[in-house]
Amino acid sequence: MAETLVAAAALAKSFRNGVAALAGIDLTVSRGEFVGVLGPSGCGKSTLLRILAGLAEPTAGRLDRGTDVAGRVGFVFQEPTLMPWATVWANVYLPLRLRGVGRDVATPRIGAMLDSLGLGEFARAYPRQLSGGMRMRVSIARALVTEPALLLLDEPFAALDEITRFKLNEDLRALWRNLRCTIVFVTHSVFESVFLTNRIVVMTKRPGRIVADLPVNLPETRDAGLRLAPVYSDACRAVSAKLAEAMV
Amino acid sequence: MNGARFAPVIGPIVVGVLVVAGWHEAVRFFAIPPYVLPGPGVIARTLWTDGPSLLASLLVTLRITVAALALAVALGGALAVLFSLSKTVEVSFFPYAVILQVTPVVSIAPLIIIWVNDVFAALLVCATIVAFFPIVANTTLGLNSADRNLVDLFRLYGAGRLQTLRLLRLPSALPLFLAGVRISGGLALIGAVVAEFVAGTGGAKTGLASRIIEAGYRLEIPRMFAALFLLSLTGIVIFAVLSWLSRRLLRHWHESALEPSD
Numbered sequence: 001m002a003e004t005l006v007a008a009a010a011l012a013k014s015f016r017n018g019v020a021a022l023a024g025i026d027l028t029v030s031r032g033e034f035v036g037v038l039g040p041s042g043c044g045k046s047t048l049l050r051i052l053a054g055l056a057e058p059t060a061g062r063l064d065r066g067t068d069v070a071g072r073v074g075f076v077f078q079e080p081t082l083m084p085w086a087t088v089w090a091n092v093y094l095p096l097r098l099r100g101v102g103r104d105v106a107t108p109r110i111g112a113m114l115d116s117l118g119l120g121e122f123a124r125a126y127p128r129q130l131s132g133g134m135r136m137r138v139s140i141a142r143a144l145v146t147e148p149a150l151l152l153l154d155e156p157f158a159a160l161d162e163i164t165r166f167k168l169n170e171d172l173r174a175l176w177r178n179l180r181c182t183i184v185f186v187t188h189s190v191f192e193s194v195f196l197t198n199r200i201v202v203m204t205k206r207p208g209r210i211v212a213d214l215p216v217n218l219p220e221t222r223d224a225g226l227r228l229a230p231v232y233s234d235a236c237r238a239v240s241a242k243l244a245e246a247m248v
Numbered sequence: 249m250n251g252a253r254f255a256p257v258i259g260p261i262v263v264g265v266l267v268v269a270g271w272h273e274a275v276r277f278f279a280i281p282p283y284v285l286p287g288p289g290v291i292a293r294t295l296w297t298d299g300p301s302l303l304a305s306l307l308v309t310l311r312i313t314v315a316a317l318a319l320a321v322a323l324g325g326a327l328a329v330l331f332s333l334s335k336t337v338e339v340s341f342f343p344y345a346v347i348l349q350v351t352p353v354v355s356i357a358p359l360i361i362i363w364v365n366d367v368f369a370a371l372l373v374c375a376t377i378v379a380f381f382p383i384v385a386n387t388t389l390g391l392n393s394a395d396r397n398l399v400d401l402f403r404l405y406g407a408g409r410l411q412t413l414r415l416l417r418l419p420s421a422l423p424l425f426l427a428g429v430r431i432s433g434g435l436a437l438i439g440a441v442v443a444e445f446v447a448g449t450g451g452a453k454t455g456l457a458s459r460i461i462e463a464g465y466r467l468e469i470p471r472m473f474a475a476l477f478l479l480s481l482t483g484i485v486i487f488a489v490l491s492w493l494s495r496r497l498l499r500h501w502h503e504s505a506l507e508p509s510d
């Protein structure tokens with residue numbers, strides 16, 4: 001069994017306005033995993049992710065993060081969340097800059113990262129000149145450029161058209177295989193979570209709890225062809241059934 | 249389409265020509281004497297003959313206006329940054345900025361003119377007070393409306409307050425700051441003129457307001473109109489220059505500065 005990166009025990013979160021978003025989350029993520037968090041809108045997925053990132057405090061329970069996780073978390077929001085006044089290059093440089101990495105050291109790393117996301121020729125473009133899918137690629141490049149121990153993605157592709165989303169799913173899966181980082185990916189799409197991840201945790205309606213923790217038994221390398229394979233639709237059906245149980 | 253493209257230029261010109269022609273005809277038709285309402289021709293001639301001396305006065309007013317705007321930008325911007333760094337400072341001082349804003353400048357100008365010996369300095373203080381508020385209010389709003397998620401991202405990467413200010417809050421505030429400057433440009437001119445109205449003529453160098461008062465006393469109405477014309481022209485030029493500056497600084501990224509799409 002691989003080393004544990006993050007361990008949440010009986011995590012709960014209530015907001016000041018009385019809304020209980022999470023109720024007793026137990027979740028352990030090991031190094032190198034690709035975990036999907038699947039649940040209906042408003043069930044507390046974003047709240048959970050923000051707690052894992054250290055951006056919000058749980059009101060009860062405990063969260064243990066490995067020592068090398070603190071300060072080494074990458075986050076991708078539902079919107080690209082780029083600085084509109086800065087070029088693609090400067091947006092990707094931001095996390096390095098905030099950590100005091102000089103331009104000369106950063107330049108080759110940013111170049112390689114932009115290339116691996118197919119953004120090589122857009123380094124000097126401004127976000128508004130890019131399509132939604134390209135902006136999301138920049139957002140992912142920004143999260144990956146610091147080589148995070150833990151990458152958290154919050155429904156990053158929900159606003160994209162299906163063709164773009166499929167392509168980004170394939171690319172993200174390939175990136176994970178190459179970089180071997182640990183990913184927690186929040187989504188409300190069964191198909192997306194099955195295609196991308198190796199393990200899916202299913203959450204109930206608010207206040208969110210984890211009701212199922214399912215392995216995804218599909219080949220490690222996944223490409224567009226997998227979407228047409230019977231194993232894929234079988235896996236989707238099984239996860240859908242679990243989600244339907246969680247909703248009642 | 250060409251019509252839509254040139255409408256912003258041709259439209260105002262057509263309206264202007266029609267108004268001036270109508271004015272000219274009305275003055276002639278009703279035989280209105282020039283000391284009540286001079287026709288555009290008389291005003292144009294006055295502008296030509298009195299131009300040099302009026303321009304000298306305009307320069308005085310303009311100097312006050314530009315200095316007041318610069319001062320308002322520096323003070324207003326600095327105060328807004330201070331507000332954004334400390335909520336306590338903001339809630340403690342903001343009401344007083346509002347009080348300063350809602351107090352009519354004509355009512356405090358006499359006091360300021362008594363307190364400040366130098367006329368130029370007194371007018372400068374008045375004009376600055378008038379021009380100051382939109383910059384404080386807009387910049388404060390801009391600094392506080394940086395994208396929440398970007399603020400979180402900065403936090404995630406351990407950015408300090410000053411780093412967040414410099415790399416995130418200040419650029420986020422730029423569009424609203426520039427909108428504030430654009431409003432303040434016109435207000436600085438108004439402030440300079442109103443304060444001079446209160447101060448009255450005095451001193452060797454007088455601005456346009458004194459010339460308007462003086463022309464009024466002497467019933468030299470065409471000169472009054474000529475001075476008014478110069479004043480509006482100045483206001484329009486200030487607004488145009490500041491709008492241009494704003495578009496230029498924001499051209500890469502802000503909606504307000506983008507070319508209309510085809």
Ligand SMILES: Nc1ncnc2c1ncn2[C@@H]1O[C@H](COP(=O)(O)OP(=O)(O)O)[C@@H](O)[C@H]1O
Nearest residue numbers: 015017019021040041042043044045046047048
């Ligand atoms: N800052 C907040 N204050 C109060 N309620 C919140 C806040 N953030 C989220 N919520 C509420 O908590 C619940 C869970 O939100 P969220 O974690 O965003 O759900 P999800 O990401 O699964 O759609 C929602 O009902 C939402 O309205």
Ligand SMILES: [Mg+2]
Nearest residue numbers: 045046154155
């Ligand atoms: Mg969410």
